[in-house]
Amino acid sequence: MRVHVVEDDAGVSDSLALILRNIGHSVVSHRDAESLFKGPLPEAGDAVIVDLSLPGISGAHLVRWLLNLAAPPRVVVITGQSQGFIDHQLRGLVPDGVMRKPLDVDAIAGVLPAP
Amino acid sequence: MKDFAPPAEALRPPTVSEARLLSVLDTAADGIIVIDEHARILIFNKACETMFGLSAAEAVGQNVKLVMPTQYARDHDAYVGSYISTGVKKIIGIGREVQGLHADGTVFPLELSVGEAATPDGRQFIGILRDLRPRKESEQRLADLQSELVHLARVSAIDEMGAAIAHELNQPLTALMLYLQAIRRAHSRGVDIVTVLGDILDKAAGEAERAGHIIQRMRQFVEKRDPERHVRPLDPLIDEAIDLTLLGQRHRIRIDRQPGVDLPPVSVDPVQIQQIVVNLVRNAIEAAAGVADPAIRIRTRASESSVVLEVQDNGPGIAPEALPKLFEAFASSKRRGMGLGLAISRTIAQNHGGDLLVDPGGNGSGACFSLVLPAAAMPDEVG
Numbered sequence: 186m187r188v189h190v191v192e193d194d195a196g197v198s199d200s201l202a203l204i205l206r207n208i209g210h211s212v213v214s215h216r217d218a219e220s221l222f223k224g225p226l227p228e229a230g231d232a233v234i235v236d237l238s239l240p241g242i243s244g245a246h247l248v249r250w251l252l253n254l255a256a257p258p259r260v261v262v263i264t265g266q267s268q269g270f271i272d273h274q275l276r277g278l279v280p281d282g283v284m285r286k287p288l289d290v291d292a293i294a295g296v297l298p299a300p
Numbered sequence: 301m302k303d304f305a306p307p308a309e310a311l312r313p314p315t316v317s318e319a320r321l322l323s324v325l326d327t328a329a330d331g332i333i334v335i336d337e338h339a340r341i342l343i344f345n346k347a348c349e350t351m352f353g354l355s356a357a358e359a360v361g362q363n364v365k366l367v368m369p370t371q372y373a374r375d376h377d378a379y380v381g382s383y384i385s386t387g388v389k390k391i392i393g394i395g396r397e398v399q400g401l402h403a404d405g406t407v408f409p410l411e412l413s414v415g416e417a418a419t420p421d422g423r424q425f426i427g428i429l430r431d432l433r434p435r436k437e438s439e440q441r442l443a444d445l446q447s448e449l450v451h452l453a454r455v456s457a458i459d460e461m462g463a464a465i466a467h468e469l470n471q472p473l474t475a476l477m478l479y480l481q482a483i484r485r486a487h488s489r490g491v492d493i494v495t496v497l498g499d500i501l502d503k504a505a506g507e508a509e510r511a512g513h514i515i516q517r518m519r520q521f522v523e524k525r526d527p528e529r530h531v532r533p534l535d536p537l538i539d540e541a542i543d544l545t546l547l548g549q550r551h552r553i554r555i556d557r558q559p560g561v562d563l564p565p566v567s568v569d570p571v572q573i574q575q576i577v578v579n580l581v582r583n584a585i586e587a588a589a590g591v592a593d594p595a596i597r598i599r600t601r602a603s604e605s606s607v608v609l610e611v612q613d614n615g616p617g618i619a620p621e622a623l624p625k626l627f628e629a630f631a632s633s634k635r636r637g638m639g640l641g642l643a644i645s646r647t648i649a650q651n652h653g654g655d656l657l658v659d660p661g662g663n664g665s666g667a668c669f670s671l672v673l674p675a676a677a678m679p680d681e682v683g
Contacts, residue, residue, distance in 0.1 A: 194471045194475070196471060196474075196503070196506070196507050196510065197475045199475070200474070200476075200482070200503070201478055203479065203482050204479075204482040204485065207485055207486060208485075238467070240552070241552075265466070265467040265470030265471060265474070266467055286471070287473045287477045288474050288477065288478060289481075
């Protein structure tokens, strides 16, 4: 079981990986959707944490793609944007969790599969 | 009447034309002083009495230096002497701004025009004086109002960028909190993190610093200060302003930055110039937002005795019907904002002796705005 973190902000990505490893997860960090696609695809037991504002392929696109996989992983959206922006981006998409930044790690851990 | 007549003739009643002249002098709103070749005051009208706080009786017969501050007084005899001997006109028929001295010691700005008359009693000089304080005050008031408006537009720009800046601040705060939560977690579970603790704390401090920088940059931009002038290279100012504009932008725009080579410095109010750059870059981002591969080219170059900044977008260009009102205040076609941006930007540019020009583009090319600023002549001339 792996947790993929797709986040372009180096500080957020690093601190999130640190605390998730701390909890016991195996973490793979990607700075954009494109680099996630280059590696092995997330499996059903995995989780993908997606920042909604990504450079290149947008976070919402990635979420849609992940949720449409035959065996989708758990998908958790993280964002610092306004509720209006989130609603607009996620029209019709229902990820397993949507977390507003600053993040509460217990809330994220609650949505992820047990390590 | 005795106020105006030279002392020697004080007892002689005035002729009809003299009486008429005296009444005209008294009615004039401007100060009028007539002096002889030796700079002795012959006539000192009512307006002068108010202007200088001296009665005509006190002034007439005295050297005109009486109403001049020391600096002018020292040179005045020489000026008169030089004109009489050489005939070279420094002020006669020209008029200029000089300073007057009130009886209470106040030095104040005056507009002075001087005429000359040849009379049977010798050459006389007629000075017409206007107190410039009311005009200076209204000029100052206008400048103050304009500076308020420029500041208001800057605050408004930051206000419009508020959501983006909040997002930008959220990133370091998020990272900072996660680092702290990681430490807290390890601590409460008795996990030994001594080996990595220093590293985590350094990173946490780095994130707090990053948040601080964002706030500092914003604060510098919105803080209210008096207009100032500094001789500066233009490119670093522009780069800072671009950074500020791109805070929290959602990435998908390509910025092609082409700094100039060997640009002369400019004498500017740095924050006001950055205000123009923020405005132009924000507009360009907005204009290009609808195209497939949005891009902006920001170029600086020297042109004769000027430095030019060009901000070119690859949007649809400016509609011909929008062009005439483009630089007018409150004529914005946008839903948000006050529509002050371009009007204020052009005012700032012109206050700097430059201008803000536009090539509207269209037919497949985007708009290009050019900020033209005069190159500073001598780096140490203005401080």
